[in-house]
Amino acid sequence: MVFRLTICSILLFAWTVRAELSDSVRDWAISFVLSHEGGHVVYNGVDYNYGLSGTYHGEVKRITKDSARHVYNRLWLESNAGRMGDSCMALVYFDTYIMFNPTVGKELLQGCYEPRTYLLRRLEKHCQMVRKYPDKKQFLLTWNRRIVDLFNLCQ
Numbered sequence: 001m002v003f004r005l006t007i008c009s010i011l012l013f014a015w016t017v018r019a020e021l022s023d024s025v026r027d028w029a030i031s032f033v034l035s036h037e038g039g040h041v042v043y044n045g046v047d048y049n050y051g052l053s054g055t056y057h058g059e060v061k062r063i064t065k066d067s068a069r070h071v072y073n074r075l076w077l078e079s080n081a082g083r084m085g086d087s088c089m090a091l092v093y094f095d096t097y098i099m100f101n102p103t104v105g106k107e108l109l110q111g112c113y114e115p116r117t118y119l120l121r122r123l124e125k126h127c128q129m130v131r132k133y134p135d136k137k138q139f140l141l142t143w144n145r146r147i148v149d150l151f152n153l154c155q
Contacts, residue, residue: 025087029094030072032153034065036095036146051098072098079105088115088154095150096122099143115154119147 037051040061047054047061050068054060057071076082079102081094092115097105108121126143130136 025090026073026076026082028087029081029091030069030076032091032149033072033095033098034068036149037068078102086115089113089118091115092118092122092150092154095146099146100125116151119151119154123147 034050040047040049042048047059049060049063050065052060052063052068052071057063063071075098076094079094079097081090081097084090084093093105093109096108096118104125108118108125112118112121123144126140126147130140
């Protein structure tokens with residue numbers, strides 16, 4: 001009985017520590033995204049605020065930073081980034097998931113197990129987007145700065 005209680009206590013402690021680590025990684029990732037996403041802008045007739053698109057999230061024009069953080073908390077769970085063992089990989093994946101969309105985030109992840117390779121794939125994706133949609137060239141410098149910031153955080 002004592003042995004069983006001890007094992008249960010150890011497992012509960014380990015689960016709690018993992019949850020706390022996961023929460024801190026989530027908060028780190030969300031803070032990173034919010035540090036790179038500005039306030040309200042309109043691009044091609046679509047409202048964006050703190051990186052959230054009115055197309056997917058409804059009325060975003062008056063969303064606050066705290067409200068955006070709540071949306072990102074939900075998206076963190078949906079993205080499964082918290083299940084990644086490497087906190088840098090989780091950050092890079094989540095940021096891509098937010099910046100592009102879930103499909104692109106998962107597509108770039110296929111067969112990729114470390115942040116640098118993922119970021120190189122993401123850089124290639126940015127270049128493809130600019131070739132396909134030349135009007136997006138205006139964002140290339142900002143996107144590249146974001147990749148550099150991610151790269152530096154994950155060294």
